[in-house]
Structures are given as C-alpha cells and as structure tokens.
Amino acid sequence: MIEEVFRAEYGRAVSVLTRVLGDLDLAEEVVQDAFATAAEQWPVTGVPPSPAGWVVTTARRRAIDRLRRETKGHEKHAQAALLHHEPDTREGEDVPDDRLRLIFTCCHPSLAPQARVALTLKLLGGLTTGEIARAFLVPEATMAQRIVRAKGKIRAARVPYRVPRDADLPDRLGAVLAVLYLIFNEGYLDRRELSAEAIRLGRVLAGLMPDEPEVWGLLALMLLVDSRRDARLRDGGIVLLADQDRALWDADLVAEGQELVRRCLRWNRPGPYQVQAAINAVHSDPPTDWHQVVALYDQLLAMTPSPVVALHRAVAVAETEGPRTALDLVDALDLDRYHLFHAVRADLLHRLGEDPRPALEAALARAEHPAERDLLAKRLGRRPSADQQDRADERHQPGEDPHPERHAP
Template identity: 70%
Template sequence: MTADVESVFRAEYGRAVAVLVRFLGDIDLAEEAVQDAFTVAVRTWPDKGVPPSPAGWIITTARNRAIDRLRREAGRDARHAEAARLYAADPPAEEGPVRDDRLRLIFTCCHPALAVPAQVALTLRLLGGLGTAQIARAFLVPEPTMAQRLVRAKAKIRNAGIPYRVPRDADLPDRLRGVLAVVYLIYNEGYDGDPGLCAEAVRLARLLAELMPDEPEVTGLLALLLLTESRRPARTDADGALVPLPEQDRSRWDRTLIAEGQDLVRRCLRRGRPGPYQIQAAINAVHSDAPSAEATDWGQIRQLYDQLMALAPSPVVALNRAVAVAETEGAEPALALVDALDLDGYHVFHAVHADLLRRLGRTAEALDAYDRALALAPGPAERRYLERRRRELVT
C-alpha cells in the first residue's frame, strides 16, 4: 500500500465502513466494498494522483462497487432491484439519538445477543480496519482463536437476523459496556504508534460524554483517555525509545489535558458510583498530581488497584497492582504476585518480571525475562527501551 493510500486508510476506513453500513444495511457487503475501493486506490492513485477529497472518493467508489456486486447477481431479481434502488437513492437520513456514523456502527455491533468480547472484536475489525493479529494481541489470545471468534460473531449476526440499525434511547445503556471497551481498545491500539487512532478514540469518547452525560463510566473513560494522552509528548525520547512514566520529563506533559481529566475525575467522585474506567482514571490522576516520580502517592495507587481488583479483576490489573506493591512493600512480595500470573504472551508481564528480578540482583533470570519481553514487544519504541535496559545489566 502506498504511503498516501495507507494514510487515508488509517484516517478514513472506519468512517467509510460506517457510512456504507448505513447506506447498504449490510455489514459484510459494506466491508468488502470499502476494501475493494482501497484496492482500486492502490492501483490508480500512484499514476493519477490523490483525489481532492480522498475520503469522499473512497466512499463513492465503495458505494459503486457494492452496487456492481449486487448487479452481478442479476439472476436474483430481488438483489438486482436492490441495486437499482441503491443507485438512485441518497444515503438514508440519520435517525435516532446517535448521529455520528462511526459511533452508530459501534452501538450497532454491540448487540446484546453477542458476547462482549465478540462485540468488541468485531467492531475493532470493522471500525478500525485492524487485522486479526492486531485484535488478537489486544485480547492476549492466539490469532487463530480470534479469527474463529470473528467468524462466529458474523455468523451469529447473520443467522439470528440481528438488524443493522441504531438502537433506541432505551437500548443504549445495555450496549454501553461493549461500546466503552471498543473505544478504550481503539485508544490502546493507537498508543503503540498511531496517534490518529488515539485522536479518534478521544473524539468518540467526547461524543459519548455528550450523548450520555449522566453515565459516570462514560465520564471516567474520557478522563482516563485525556490523562493518558497528556503524557504523549514525554513518552518517547529523541531516538524513539519508550520512556517509562517514572523517567518522563513531566514539564512536557500537557497541562490542559491534565486539568480537564482531573476535573472529570472529581465529577465522577461526587457521583459515588465507582466503576473500572473511573478507578483507572483516578489512578492516572494521582500520577499526574505528583511533581516527580519520587513524590508519587503509591499508597493511594495501591488502594485504587485493590478497589479495581474487587470490581473488575483480571491478570493485567493484577500485574499493575503488583507494580504498586513493589513500590510500597518491595520487589520480593511483588515478584511472588507476578509469578502467580498467567500472562506469558504479554510483553509487559515479562518486562515487569525482568525489572523485579533486576532489583533483587537475579541478573541471569532478568536477562532471560528481557529476552522474552523483546520477542513479544509490539513496536520499535518498546524494543529500544527493553534493549537499553538489558544492556544496562551486562555492562
């Protein structure tokens, strides 16, 4: 894929699929048509140049490809008639409480008939244009497992006759858990190197906050994303290596985003209805309050992780809690907690393991853990950081 097409793909794939779903009423057909349009772009843009409105070109080309596909099935009278209707029609008017096409697609896919992991995986595939391997990494499962989940999710939508329509106001809360998970994972996927995905996740979180202002977990998610995004300028060094939070130059943090995020956290606290995203936002607020790494209130962070483990226990939460334990009780009790976790396919697990072993003077084991982390690291920033830490042990 050329650089121009790749840039448009990252920025516009999700919106193009969302617009086509609204126009066609068929997720599979919309996805295939958008993929066809980008294939045409790869062939034609290098010679003819990028059109003045690349996103509009993709959507128009995808619409025409979908209509052509229906017409090729001319033996099926109903499909041919549908193609003729679509060719003459304008996109249907937006209806219902959700007016943003991408947000509409998220709510549409997060149907309660699907398990939440299937909702999230399918929406990441359609909205973010993420490959199966990327989605599998986000869920910490093997790629074949995720491929099967995606196939089953689409089959269930098709076989159960689940309609592709925007839910009513009354249906929104029941779909909220999956929607929040989708937006959060879109942000996480971008955090490893695609600022555009992060910006899109923040945009969607803001729209959600406008749509559902009385849902504290929506406010909590927006606060979490803003506080995390505030550290982006300090997250890598001049060589592109990851700079972990304790080593970051805090003068480079975006104070405007921090102020907005902290204000949202305070709003959540006043409501007294804690949830996982609110607690994670509160943890990030504690970090952003500290003028230096040494001044961080690790005791409060440990208490918040205890609360998070009670509300939404997971191996990743337990790993993060172990980091707080290391700061409050020492490396040895933290290592015992980490050793009990089953996260062998997660590079951060091995990086934390290596750091704790390093602190305890167990150099040979730490080197092995760094090697495991390096083998799993998703991007160059993480690899450069891990390579530096490993070199420090042998020099």
C-alpha cells in the same frame, strides 16, 4: 479538506446508509463512491455548505441507481421502498443512533476480538484495509480476509443492527470500550495515529452516550496516558514515570483528562476505566500520593480481580510499606509469562540489595516490544541478542489484549 471530511464523516455516512439499505457492504461501497465523486467535483465546484450531508445524499442516490440496475420483478419493492425513503434533508442531519448501532454491531460479542477491532477501524474510522493491516503488523490479505469473514458472520448470524436494550447495555458497552482501549494500547508506543484514532472514536462515543460515566472514564484514561507520550520514549527506549521530564507532558491533555475524572467523580457511579483514569490523574499531580494510589488499586481490584491489577497495586505498596512487603505480594502471583512481573521483581530485589539479574533475564526473555527489551537490556548492561528479539516477535500476536494496566507506573 476532502481527507478531513472523510476521516470525520465516513463512519456517520456508513451508519446512515446501513440503516437505509440494511447492507453493510453496499453502504460502504456507495459511501466510498460518493467520496470518490467529491474528490473529482469539489476542487472544481467548491466544497458544499454541508459536506457530510452532500456525501450521504450522493451515496444514497448511488445506491438507488445500483438497485435500479440490479433488481427485477418483485425485487422492485425494495427499490421502491428506498426511493420513497425520508427526504434528503434528514440524511444530512446527525442521527446519533445510527452511529451507535454501527458501533455496537462492529463490537458484537459473536465476533472475535480481532474482528471487532478491524471492523471498528474500517467502518467507523474510515481506515483502509492496508492501514489497519500495517497498524497490526499483519499482511493486508490477512486483514482483508478477517474483515470479510466478520461481515459474513454478521449477515449469517443476523446480528441485529441496533443499540442493545437497557438490560444488556452494560455488558455490551464493556465490549465496545475494550475495543477502543485495545486500539489505543496497540498504538501507544510507536503508532501515534492509531492511538489518536482511538481517542477520536472515544470522543465520538462520549458525545453519543453523554450519560455513561465509563465512556468518559475511558476517554480520560486515554488522554492522561497519551499526555506522557513524548516523555515516555527517549532514544528509542522507555523512560519510567519517575524519570520522565514532565515539561514534555502535554499540559492541555492533562488538564482535560483531570477535568473528566472530576466529572466522573460527581456521577458517583465508579467503574474500572474511571478508577484507572483516577490513578493516572493522581500521578499527574506531583508528588504522587501513593496512599491514594493504593486505595484506588484496592477499589480496582475489587471491581476486576486479576493478578495484573494486583501486580500494579504491589508497585504502589512498595512506596507506602516498603519493597519487602511488596515483594511478598508479587511472589504470591501466578504471572510467570508476563514480563512486567519479572521486571517488578527485579526492581524490588535491587532495592532490597539482592541480585536482580535472574529476574531481569526472565523479563527480557518474555518482553515483546523492542523499546521494552531495550530498557531491560540496558538495566542488564547489554543489548538484547537478535535471537531474543526474533523469539519475542514470534510470541507477539498483534491484536491480542495487551493488558489494560500495562501503561500504569
């Protein structure tokens, strides 16, 4: 029970105390103290009627006690202000703006992308530094330094603890959504708990910003991609969409994701995440309507022009206009360092009756994830060498943008 309350309420408690104290570090410390007290008391006294309110109120009192001990002279003004703060009952209520402020603080553009991810998972997700470090395959000390530096930058730069103004919201919200999708992508293939945390935070954000269609679009996208997780991997290797056993798809997630896509369509305010969700929704209704997929990629390409989007559009074009037209489109792209570029070329060459092996070799040399290398090696009829795996591991920098479209078909 305590673990469930911790995961569900930690971020809200930290956000409330940050507003009260104006200090991220102190807020986090007193909330952790409150949960430690709960772990001692609740098994004896029972869980209180409002566990979240109990935690926030206990943390606030811990902060007051600490300020009493540590402040002197004129600094008592800070203590007095805290002592005469609004009644405890309000601190047991949900104040959505508090969590919104914390989300936008964690994802402030002055912070490096990796720092945004770490702070979001630490302060809103309640993950320990060790859990975050393991998720991103870096030493715990490295992750701890990253978090400390990020908090220090927030203090030094006086990053405002507030929701951006309406004029600034679209750009700032984009950074928040990118962080959540990056967390999801990092966990998609083999760290289920990380993807689950991204979806949970996506649900929280959707509840806090119910009128922002891109928030719902991202949630729909994550749900639809996650619905295929159990069919995506088999015997440690990746199974392509066309070969997946659809009976293994999570029907509830598919239905929820499709319903959210329909909700977004009713808004008629399309954005990149909504379009990507729509593409995945089309794939969830067999047989895939490839003409609709191409049209959606046209729309996505107009919104976010990038060679990666163009590459995935070419995959769909191969189904509507044939592999030769698609190969001409692919060869015009500057994506030599991207393994999927070479993997797509290999597939198109194979369909044209030409030798795909050089392209497969190039894809294998650039692939990062073991399951991706395993799939390519099987297509080549061999296993990747240990040396190839080591080189790929060295190239992979956990926390970098893995390309939002990498899980598209």
